[in-house]
Amino acid sequence: MKFLHLIWGNLVRKKIRTSLTLLSILVAFLLFGLLCAIKQALVGGVELAGVDRLVVRHKVSIIQLLPESYKARMEKIPGVDLAVHQTWFGGVYQDPKNFFMQTPVVPDEFMAMHPELLLPSAQAEAWKKTRTGAIVGRNTANRFNFKIGDKLPIQSPIWGQKTWEFDLVGIYDGREKGTDTTPLFFRYDYFDESRQEGRGQGLVGWYTVRVKNPADAAAVARLIDEEFANSPAETKAEPEGAFIQGWAGQIGNIALIVASILSAVFFTILLVTGSTMAQAVRERIGELGVLKALGFTNGQVLGLVLAESCLLSGLGGALGLGLAWLFTSRGDPTGGLLPLFYLPKTDLLLGVGLCLALGFLTGIFPALQATRLRVADALRRM
Amino acid sequence: MSPPASPATPLVQIASVEKIFHRGSEDVLVLADLNLTVPTGEFLALMGPSGSGKSTLLNLIGGLDRPTKGTVSIAGERVDRLSDRQLAGWRARHIGFVFQLYNLMPVLTAERNVELPLLLTSLTRAERKKHVATALAMVGLSHRAHHFPRTLSGGEQQRVGLARGIVTDPTLLLCDEPTGDLDRKSGDEILDLLQALNREHGKTIVMVTHDPHAAARATRTVHLDKGRLSTAAAP
Structure with missing residues (x-):
């Protein structure tokens, strides 16, 4: 010095x-x-992908839908602990440039699949009780100054030109800094009943599957694909990390x-x-x-x-x-x-x-x- | 300042020194079979024309260079045998330098320039400050302590250089034409200070100079010509 x-x-x-x-x-x-x-x-x-999670999508493309009935069949495959589905909603909040992801989910099983999303229990209860209820991540809530109790009008060009109205019942945080807290999740039952007739009732976008033992992930993925081989909707199962890597790899x-x-x-x-x-x-x-x-x-x-x-x-x-x-x-x-x-x-x-x-x-x-x-x-x- | 040592003790002993510089394929003999003794407490002036080997001799005494042949002993220690690292430490402990062009660090204040040699010691900051203040007071520059060299006159810069040379209370003060770049008045002030250091504090000084007026202040003058001592006036 x-x-x-x-x-x-x-x-x-x-x-x-x-x-x-x-x-x-x-x-x-x-x-x-x-x-x-x-x-x-x-x-x-x-890096943040769950090591015990697989993503199962249609073998042709992720925009092809899979039957909701696959959930039960997947959960019977040895090594599978839980299977939950999501579907791309593609909604627009006020203006197309206000992009954030929205997907319909089944609240209980979705939250069980994603422990990295932290939602206060009272808000989780409210979500279960409110058919039009939705939860949104802190990032998006801050961006649009959303408050619990707000009504969120969202239009989806995919699922009919009507305006969907959601009641904001919860705001979740991420367990880690890198956890994505931009998406909005709403209830699948409301979605499935309300999407226009002939627009995919009983079909979902993709599945997230939790395996009992992460070491068996590759073998379980193979079993899932075999289960649906030669069906009208064949699947491609892969670890969540590889799925995200594939997305990024497109660039x-x-x-x-x-x-x-x-x-x-x-x-x-x-x-x-x-x-x-x-x-x-x-x-x-x-x-x-x-x-x-x-x-x-x-x-x-x-x-x-x-x-x-x-x-x-x-x-x-x-x-x-x-x-x-x-x-x-x-x-x-x-x-x-x-x-x-x-x-x-x-x-x-x-x-x-x-x-x-x-x-x-x-x-x-x-x-x-x-x-x-x-x-x-x-x-x-x- | 330490008390004057016994004037009888030889401080600098140079025996049969030869210095050859290699310039390409040519060997240039700069010092030849040179013998010189400087007793403790002496103020020696080294005179001679340009290229006579004065600065080379001063460099050998100060441990900045090594002889090709012969021995250089300072206070009984064979300086020519020390490694580069040992020489650096030895210089820090025993030698104070005063240069013709002052050689101050332009980015440091007068006070910080004087402090430089003390950074190599184990003194605390407060102790260093005290030593610096004493050295600056001795050269009459306490009031310019916080000035940068560019704001000081040539005479003041040389006094800062002198303060830096004496701040560690070295065994030997080596001055390479200390008045060579100064006007007569400033030069006289520096010579007054050197004389006072020698007379009042017993500091041993070896000064290279071209100027007979400056050499007259020394207690002894030796002349170098073509690498050989030609005259050695008795004190």
């Missing part, structure tokens, strides 16, 4: 150069934070795209900061010679230069990551398309590690150059 004023003094010696370098690092780490949040939004659900290999962009950004920053540090050391070779003449060892000179580069990248990185954290902590900026948009702590730690690595890599070569200086030669360059 007693050398801090010397390190700081050297860092701010060329204010414009240091500010521009700092800004470059800040932008790089801001970009890092935002890209990590986007990656999390697109593939983060994979492309998100992780690879993010890694590629970040590699290019950090390579550029490495060159920019490295060049700044090399120039900074070249400009004060005489001063480094004076320090050595006064008794600073090569190790101490190495430490001073390295500390300077680490301080520079640390400051830029901390500001960039801090801004990214602030921005992402406000939640989904798209209004519903990226419900899991946040900067995970692991990525934040990775960012801190990158800061230190950047500081070390950009400082080590100029620092080694400084240690190799002969004092008498360096003093002549004052």
